[in-house]
Amino acid sequence: MSYKIATIPGDGIGPEVVDETLPLLHEVASRHGVDMEFTEYDWGTERYLETGEMMPDDALDQIVDADSILLGAVGHPDVRDHITLHGLLLPIRKGFNQQVCKRPSILFDGVESPLRGYESGDIDFVVFRENTEGEYSDAGGRIHEGFEHEVAVQSAVHTREGTETIVRAAFEAATERDGHLTSITKSNAQAFSMTFWDDVVGEIAPEYPDVEVESLLVDAASMDLVRRPDQFDVLVASNLFGDILTDIGAIVSGSMGLAPSGNINVDDEYPSMFEPVHGSAPDIVGQGVANPMATVLSAAMMFENLGEDAVSDALWSAVRAVLADDDAPVTPDLGGSASTGEVVDAIEERL
Structure with a gap:
């Protein structure tokens, strides 16, 4: 199978994480005979600061034929949140009738909850x-x-x-x-x-x-x-x-860096959109330490929505394996010191 994915890296850590993650998605898809074509759209606050628009007037027309949408993040400290939200994220959700937002929360093996007494799988x-x-x-x-x-x-x-x-x-x-x-x-x-x-x-x-x-x-x-x-x-x-x-x-369940989400068009009339919950995280932009796992798991949800369960399962399993390994690299939000790229490499090694 072949799929066309509209990719909107967006703001803050979004471009960093998406750039590191796309090669991994190509790799895991190809191992299961799936071809992925990612088309990037430079919509977000940088565009807003230059043009006064988060995305062009015909934005939805440009991506309506995509099989799915992968979004990095939306938000900028110099632009009020209602502008970024109503300028990009909500128009896509509403314009493509993505009525169902699905957000799992899992306490993975190897991750410590801030709540006392909870272990892997309890949440x-x-x-x-x-x-x-x-x-x-x-x-x-x-x-x-x-x-x-x-x-x-x-x-x-x-x-x-x-x-x-x-x-x-x-x-x-x-x-x-x-x-x-x-x-x-x-x-x-x-x-x-x-x-x-x-x-x-x-x-x-x-x-x-x-x-x-x-x-x-x-x-x-x-x-x-x-x-x-x-x-x-x-x-x-x-x-x-x-x-x-x-x-x-x-x-x-441990970290915003582990939280994926999907915005689902239930009738498959329009593309669904998948994004990490963590937002643009302006406090760590440019440091290369953003946790890519929420984006990887959002992509896993995307593959599941496309009917590619084997690809989805491979990504979930690889992320679980990294987290369960005490010697594997993790980013600072999970108590480690690894970079975004090092974590992506660790996930790829465990596919």
Whole structure:
């Protein structure tokens, strides 16, 4: 098989990590008879600082025929985050109807959690985050700016179709895992949107009688991800809540540098997009010490989404083997001193 991948290295450590990772992806794909064509797009804040745009007006038209998208990172300390987010990441997620954001959190063998008493495999859950509406719908506005009576309104939008899509995806995942689903809301305070969410979960649950359903308010869920992360299996949440909870999940399982994610178009009508959770990490840009594993694992999720399970499994296994080896090089976020390239080389050696 042959695939065309739109590659957006983006900002900060994104280009560094993507540059080091692409040869590895070519290598593992070729070993399984898969041909990869990566086309790079220089979209991001450097382009914004030069042109006033994160990406061109016809950006989605340029990449709509790609089989998938691999993104490095988005964000720059000199550009406000809402500009970078709304200028690149959200237009791709919404324009390609990538309704499902899937983010696994795993405590790997050889990695130490900051939480006391947890060992390899104790933490292993996946968050299904609604990805195109909710609190990130960009519905609202500001009026009377600069005056004492200035008003800002930000509205969350939850559609039945969008909510059912993410909830069903989470239920399907729970049937393939340990059969436990936790729905995260704030229904006590958000009496319209979140009670609607609860209703949709309640309507769909009977279709999956083997899945045990738990419902938590987001503040309690945040506490419990620290207090009892080993008891979670599949979590489903709105856009904002899922965004916050997955950062907690990444940290309790060892490092943001190990957290992959996929933005999935469930109908395969448009390309899906895969990216590390860690962001652009401006504090370590140019030092060559960014952890490439989140990008490698995001690529593994991409291969799985493309139906290339053997390639995906090879990448997951190689990363696990490096982490489990006390003598293998790891980057500073995991307590080592290795460079990005040294870690990529170690992964390749274990393919």
